[in-house]
Amino acid sequence: MPADAAPAFATPGALGPGRLIGAGGMLGLWLLLLLFIVYPLAMLLVRAFYDGGHLALGPLLSTIESPNNLRALRNSLLLALLVGVAGTVIGLVFAFTAERANLGRRAGRLIDFATLLPLISPPFTTSIAFVFSFGPRGLITYDLFGIGNIQVYGLTSTFAAETITYFPIAYLALRPMLASISSSFEEASFSLGGSRWHAFRTVTLPLIIPALANAFLLLFGCSLADFATPLILAGSDFPVLPTEAYLQITGMFDLRSGAILSLLLLVPAGLVYYVQDRFVAGRSYVTVTGKAATASRRDAVSPMARIVLVLACILMTTVILYFYALLFYASIVMAFGANSTLTLQHYRVIFTEGLPAIEDTLFIALIGMPLGGLYGIVVGYLVGRTRFTGRKAMEVISMLNYALPGTIVGIAYLLAFNDKPLALTGTATILIACYVFRYSPTGIRTTIALLQQIDRSMEEASASLGANTVTTFRRVMLPLILPAFFAGLGVVFIRSMTAISATIFLVSINWTLITVKILENMTEVALGPAAAFSVFVIVVVLVVTGLLNLALKRLTAPSLRVSRIGT
């Protein structure tokens, strides 16, 4: 890093080895960001805009002017907006209920489990449950309610399926925030004569605004980039951009207009990011002050509100559990809807023919997990807490691969790493890099959001005692942002097990993935193995995230336990 950054980046008196490590680390980090984010995208842009050495804007203009593409863009924005709002609201209801409604241990566990399921599922699982459940012969619409003239394809289904798939992300982002808000603030409001609603509105809500904005941004981005759900559920009359871009590239062999189409998505993604950034900036959300805070014993919600909240959660939880029961059922019958004979045949298939994919996926996920977790908190800390030249650039760059539709990231990697000197296609490295740089932004955002709640005086205290930046980070900040580290670990592992949109272009003869096998099985009319693979992924992820939670509990001393990850 340039020397002019030193006064801010390194704390006073830090001219020793700590600073050198800091500078070296910084250089390495920039190199990685350039190599795995900037370079592939640059290659993609070159492919999109250059034609035989000349800048060619014709394709760009004709893509933008096409009314069909504009319709797809409108549909995408509408869908992302709806999913962002609905998912954030549902996530907030769940987080608030879990943290404030004094649920019993068991009920709390059940909610945690139900919200976890969509998050850790391979793509297509919710969509497939929708295809089974709704529509002219759907289990719910026809067999339960006798409605025969209804369509499962279109905006409503896509919106509902994406909301169910993604709201747990909002829940995960919001719950630690609610947990970290000392109830003594709410208590203070009560003791000043405020009602519970008044306390929620004037104390709790403003405090979690950064987290709400964060959750909305994450969901908006997820929906904007999701091609799997619309691919199954959007039908012929609701085209969205990621699916169009995906089909353009995979089908028409037209990298250029596919790339341009998906680049259109960058505009809204960037806009939302900008708004969120401005919206959150300039407010103080400090609630972890290092001073002892006593827990309130008074209930934060009235009995009536509690019933409504709990009922809402129960309803949603039931829907989710039903979907997954359906998935499990599909994995143990010969052929769903045709032959209900129970069988373990599908599991036998995945553990014989599917075994290489299982081994490869686990290997990649386990390598990517620690790398992604570390990368997340390091970038989050640098961006959220230090000042240096290029800080803003680092923040934006680190978000790019996440904000871009996976299809584009995948194609960009394919273009960038196919030839020497960086011929990485066909290796595990390219898959791991893709996951780490694409899915760590959750860890980054969580770190930043958590840091916004931690008073700067804690670091100043450390610095005034002679500690340098690295020591301060390690001894003071690290324990406080450990939950963010574990959230980062969890998300990278889960995504490595479940994501498909980018990596479908990067799997190879040598390394393949379970998710790709699932998609393949679905196109082969082999729903049984697809369901069995999905169940397997869910079980593995449950076990690993369970272990992560256990480790987090062990590692955080009770006095420092700011929050838990919601898993």
Add this chain to the structure above:
Amino acid sequence: MTKAAKLQRRGVLLGAVASPFVIGSARAADSLKAYSIWPENYARPMLEAFEKATGIHVNFIRFSSGEALARLIAEKGNPQVDVLFGGPVETFTAGEDQGIFDAYTPPSAADLPGRFKSTKGMWTAIADDPLVFMTNTAFLKDHGLKPPTSWNDLLNPAYKDMLQMADARTSGTAVTRIFSILQVNNRNEDAAFGYMKKLRKNVQAYTKSGGGGTVPVGLGQAGGGIFFIVDALFTRQKGYNVEISFPKEGIGSAAECIGLVKGSKNTAAAKKLIDWATSPAMQSLLAPAKINFLPANPKVAADPNLAAILKSANIIAIDDKWAGENRKRIVDRWVAEVLNAG
């Protein structure tokens, strides 16, 4: 690959992971590599039989036709596989135009009719796959319909929003369907597109892959659709109650092919696979494995059940050369005038 070899490979790759700047090219050349467009449950038994016959292990991964082609084009500078196995002829003619194949004419090609081989030897057929109408039995009963026997039957308002068929951008099934419609309209494009626009009103979803709509039709979530016979019969084998019928005006068929990838690193082994797949050695295994492709090699008789189903069918020829030359224009027109007309 043995467990030890796999572990060793892991070790090598672990090293590569630890330092992404070290590019290890320690790729074992002990086996043949292929992209298969045939689904795994069709390709695996065939390629395992090949290994039994020759001792050459084929390491393969399955992609839909559009994806496999996009990959081969993207990998032209650094080919990852030796053979493209299975998949409709239109994918191979498009690939031929993109220069992804090396010429190789297997001995069996001499026995094949013209539409089963590339004039330049870039690809050779290993099977034939006619299109069919597939309808849900209960749906037909509920609506008092008979299985459709004319393209115009599909325009019946009873099918409104109840048909599923493949998207021409990704699926070879769809491209073959569109060229069938053109052919039965005597290549009068305006008439053919007029029909397709009318048909669009009855389509609830265009699926990414050719077989994508088979389960919805099997479940009754869709009333029917147009599929390759191999997918339709597989749906029936699974236990779904579906009807298979053919339009009296005629319907097309796609040759399923194999081709040698340009820059293949195991050319000798690749040629052996092409020889084997185009010969009776492989194609006589299709019927016993309950894989309902028609053999391309005239020396192999079709499965009697399959032949019985096809007896009533009017299968028409689609001129590959004409289709290849007009493919992009026709698909573009389909996207603009049919897909986006909704």
